[in-house]
Amino acid sequence: MTRIRECDTIQLLFEQEGRSLLKLSVVVPCYNEGDNIVDFYRESEAALHDIIGDTEFIFVNDGSSDDTGRRLSELCAKEGTSITAVEFSRNFGKEAAILAGLERSRGEYTAIIDADLQQRPEYVRQMTEFLDQHPEYDCVAAYQAQRKEGRGQAFFKDRFYKIFNRTTEVELRASASDFRVMRRNMVQAVLSLKEKIRFSKGIFSWVGYNTYYMPYKVEERHAGSSKWNFFKLTRYALDGIMSFSDMPLKAALYLGVCLGLVSLTMLIAIIVQAALPGVFVSKLLIGLFFAFLLSGINLAALGIVGVYLARVYREVKGRPVYIIKSVQESSRNKKE
Ligand code: UDP
Ligand code: MG
Numbered sequence: 001m002t003r004i005r006e007c008d009t010i011q012l013l014f015e016q017e018g019r020s021l022l023k024l025s026v027v028v029p030c031y032n033e034g035d036n037i038v039d040f041y042r043e044s045e046a047a048l049h050d051i052i053g054d055t056e057f058i059f060v061n062d063g064s065s066d067d068t069g070r071r072l073s074e075l076c077a078k079e080g081t082s083i084t085a086v087e088f089s090r091n092f093g094k095e096a097a098i099l100a101g102l103e104r105s106r107g108e109y110t111a112i113i114d115a116d117l118q119q120r121p122e123y124v125r126q127m128t129e130f131l132d133q134h135p136e137y138d139c140v141a142a143y144q145a146q147r148k149e150g151r152g153q154a155f156f157k158d159r160f161y162k163i164f165n166r167t168t169e170v171e172l173r174a175s176a177s178d179f180r181v182m183r184r185n186m187v188q189a190v191l192s193l194k195e196k197i198r199f200s201k202g203i204f205s206w207v208g209y210n211t212y213y214m215p216y217k218v219e220e221r222h223a224g225s226s227k228w229n230f231f232k233l234t235r236y237a238l239d240g241i242m243s244f245s246d247m248p249l250k251a252a253l254y255l256g257v258c259l260g261l262v263s264l265t266m267l268i269a270i271i272v273q274a275a276l277p278g279v280f281v282s283k284l285l286i287g288l289f290f291a292f293l294l295s296g297i298n299l300a301a302l303g304i305v306g307v308y309l310a311r312v313y314r315e316v317k318g319r320p321v322y323i324i325k326s327v328q329e330s331s332r333n334k335k336e
Helices: 002-016 034-047 049-054 068-077 094-104 121-133 151-167 184-191 200-206 230-244 247-275 283-317 331-335
Strands: 022-030 055-061 083-087 107-112 139-144 176-183 211-216
Touching: 022 034, 022 049, 022 094, 022 121, 034 049, 034 055, 034 068, 034 121, 049 055, 055 068, 055 094, 068 083, 083 094, 094 107, 094 184, 107 121, 107 184, 121 139, 121 176, 121 211, 151 230, 176 184, 176 200, 176 211, 184 200, 200 230, 230 247, 247 283
Parallel strands: 022 055, 022 107, 055 083, 139 211
Antiparallel strands: 107 176, 139 176
């Protein structure tokens, strides 16, 4: 009941802006996908044939240097298609493309899917059906039933998820990607996070809501090659951890406290040595004591600055303090 009310409110807002709420928006980030666009659209159209009249496609051309832009213009010009093609002035990255797509989406459901047909559009159909049948869920996220990457990449990805889940307040599911379908309320929540360095996987988890994880099989790329390499992936992983964890900023404080404890142990050893008759206090020990003590104080002071910086960082991100999923009112309240 409350969900219907939420959609009604958004419908009203859209109507004020001269737009209408559709069943499904499909957001497709594209970077040099000229050889995939047409087939992707044709196959998506076939997979979603029974709701295609109530579906829009939002392609975001992320500064491609191939003919992606031309292919998109041709698709837009075709009769009977419901396509928005957004073109960036340069390559801003997949995260930026996803954001631009979500901002323009107006579906009751919004899907995010890659353009290379590694993620089959038939799954989008399944995900929307699942949401139709399960009002208790707000999102269906696909995860790879069988990982396609090599052992090396899988090892680094597993380490990343472990570190991320341990050091942040949110939980990421390994092998789940951005490939998902969300209800409008969740899309609005995702858009309410105004941070500029965006790590969508973390944001999807941070906003909460009930997510159902659906296994899917990754296909081979239809054409072209992957845009990710080891360095890009490492930068992406670091962005993710830095966006959701204060840990690196506070690490100096923890290290400083550890060094302080070591120097305390040394001080006890020095006192014991001084108290024992006939035992000389080791000069090396005294030297080490001061070295550990001073480095400990230095690091702790740096760490305290880090703790304050972490707070400033949180404030600067301007994330909402909470996200309301629904509000229920008693009938008397509604009449008033
Ligand atoms: N992509 C993008 N901007 C980029 C890199 C990638 O919009 O800077 C798009 C790309 O066109 C594709 C999706 O993001 O639709 C996933 O990229 P890719 O297939 O290279 O990633 P992989 O499947 O190898 O993880
Ligand atoms: Mg791909």
